[in-house]
Amino acid sequence: MKAEILNPFISSALEVLETMAGLKPRRGSPRLKGREDKSYDISGIVGLTGQVQGFVVLSLCESAALHVVSSFVGEPVASMDEHVKDAVGELTNMLAGGAKRVLAAAQYDLRISIPSVVVGAGHIISRPRGVPCLEIPFETEAGPFSVELCLKLES
Amino acid sequence: MKAEILNPFISSALEVLETMAGLKPRRGSPRLKGREDKSYDISGIVGLTGQVQGFVVLSLCESAALHVVSSFVGEPVASMDEHVKDAVGELTNMLAGGAKRVLAAAQYDLRISIPSVVVGAGHIISRPRGVPCLEIPFETEAGPFSVELCLKLES
Numbered sequence: 001m002k003a004e005i006l007n008p009f010i011s012s013a014l015e016v017l018e019t020m021a022g023l024k025p026r027r028g029s030p031r032l033k034g035r036e037d038k039s040y041d042i043s044g045i046v047g048l049t050g051q052v053q054g055f056v057v058l059s060l061c062e063s064a065a066l067h068v069v070s071s072f073v074g075e076p077v078a079s080m081d082e083h084v085k086d087a088v089g090e091l092t093n094m095l096a097g098g099a100k101r102v103l104a105a106a107q108y109d110l111r112i113s114i115p116s117v118v119v120g121a122g123h124i125i126s127r128p129r130g131v132p133c134l135e136i137p138f139e140t141e142a143g144p145f146s147v148e149l150c151l152k153l154e155s
Numbered sequence: 156m157k158a159e160i161l162n163p164f165i166s167s168a169l170e171v172l173e174t175m176a177g178l179k180p181r182r183g184s185p186r187l188k189g190r191e192d193k194s195y196d197i198s199g200i201v202g203l204t205g206q207v208q209g210f211v212v213l214s215l216c217e218s219a220a221l222h223v224v225s226s227f228v229g230e231p232v233a234s235m236d237e238h239v240k241d242a243v244g245e246l247t248n249m250l251a252g253g254a255k256r257v258l259a260a261a262q263y264d265l266r267i268s269i270p271s272v273v274v275g276a277g278h279i280i281s282r283p284r285g286v287p288c289l290e291i292p293f294e295t296e297a298g299p300f301s302v303e304l305c306l307k308l309e310s
Contacts, residue, residue, distance in 0.1 A: 035237065047202020047210065047268030055202065055271050082190060085281045113202030113268060116210050116280055116305070123275030126240045131269060150271070 001132060001151050004106065005052055010136055012098030013058070013147045016091055017138075021071040025145070028137035033148060035126050037135075040145060041065065042080065043118045043125060044092025050110035050154065052103060057125055057148035058092040067142030080119065089115035095147070156287060156306050159261065160207055165291055167253030168213070168302045171246055172293075176226040180300070183292035188303060190281050192290075195300060196220065197235065198273045198280060199247025205265035206309045207258060212280055213247040215300035222297030235274065244270035250302070 010030075017023045039059035047055045060068060062080060069087040070077045077084060096112045103110060118125065125148070127133060133150040165185075172178045194214035202210045215223060217235060224242040225232045232239060251267045258265060273280065280303070282288060288305040 035240075045200065045202075045271055047200075047204070047271075049202070049204045049266035049268050053269055055268060057271075082281075085190075086284060089281070089283055111204035111266060113204050113210060114208055114283055114286060114305075114307075116200055116202075116212075116282055118273050118275075118278055118280055120273075120275040120278030123273055123278045126244070126272040126274065128244055128269055129241060150269075152269075 001134070005103065005151060006134060006149055008099040008102035009056060009095065009147065009149050012095050012102070013136070015098060016094045017068070020091065020094060021068050023068060023071055023140060025138040025140045028139065030134050030136045033133040033135040036124065038122050039125050039148070041119070041121050042084065042088055043123065044088045044115045045118065045125065046092050046096040046115050047113035048096065048110055048151065049113070051108050052110045052151055053154055054127070054131055054151035056092065056096045057150070058088065058095060058145070059148060060088065060145035061143045064140050064143040064145045067140055068145065085117045085119065089117045156289070160258065160306060161289060161304055163254040163257035164211060164250065164302065164304050167257070168250050168291070170253060171249045172223070175246065175249060176223050178223060178226055178295060180293040180295045183294065185289050185291045188288040188290040191279065193277050194280050194303070196274070196276050197239065197243055198278070199243045200271045200273065200280065201247050201251040202268035203251065203265055203306065206263050207265045207306055208309055209282065209286055209306035211247065211251045212303035212305070213243065213250060213300070214303060215243065216298045219295050219298040219300045222295055223300065240272045240274060244272045
């Protein structure tokens with residue numbers, strides 16, 4: 001996948017976390033995610049259609065989710081309730097929406113779906129054979145999270 | 156959500172199961188799914204964008220997944236391996252694709268994403284506040300599965 005497609009998602013993730021959640025997470029080295037690799041405890045998923053196809057995942061361990069969501073909503077959140085799911089969905093939506101705007105300006109036609117949010121320790125999010133997934137790991141003081149980009153160009 | 160939007164998905168689910176998997180599962184009464192309600196052990200998710208927005212889920216308990224996938228691929232499948240995930244993703248894709256064709260003929264503009272497949276006992280798939288989810292339960296000789304329609308019209 002071309003850098004001009006991937007970079008807007010990485011930039012958007014950083015912007016959402018810094019601007020909306022006031023966080024400066026440490027970013028690790030991107031890696032190709034295996035189809036059997038687990039995600040964290042809660043994952044927002046936004047589907048992409050059009051010239052760029054696939055989905056974007058924001059996946060957080062429980063402690064990182066509570067930390068990120070507390071920063072996002074501006075008050076302490078102590079348990080994985082409905083508000084956490086809503087916030088993770090909204091953050092994933094903002095991440096994909098920010099990337100979409102940059103790609104639209106570069107003449108890529110794409111649309112994003114509303115987010116689904118998966119909750120469950122040790123869940124795996126897989127994608128069709130032949131669709132690569134780039135995982136960008138992040139570390140916060142409360143634990144890890146990741147952005148997963150499972151994308152291909154329209155064939 | 157209007158019946159003319161929902162019905163193509165229900166018809167497509169039945170057609171995919173009967174034609175592609177050679178099954179005649181018993182269909183239960185549709186019900187509104189709560190945002191905290193669990194799905195089964197493996198779930199295919201396809202996002203929808205355009206005039207009809209949201210996502211469609213095909214969720215199966217492990218034994219039903221093995222039964223449905225064995226019928227779909229034409230040979231016994233005994234464990235939840237990569238082939239099961241691929242088959243569940245493909246069946247969900249066919250389900251959404253069949254409904255899309257009917258809706259496109261009725262002048263609805265919509266696109267479907269590639270499938271993501273979630274694996275994990277007791278996972279919850281949630282959606283944004285205000286998006287209803289109609290769950291259509293099915294029963295096979297090997298256990299239950301469901302089709303979940305989390306849809307809204309473009310606002």
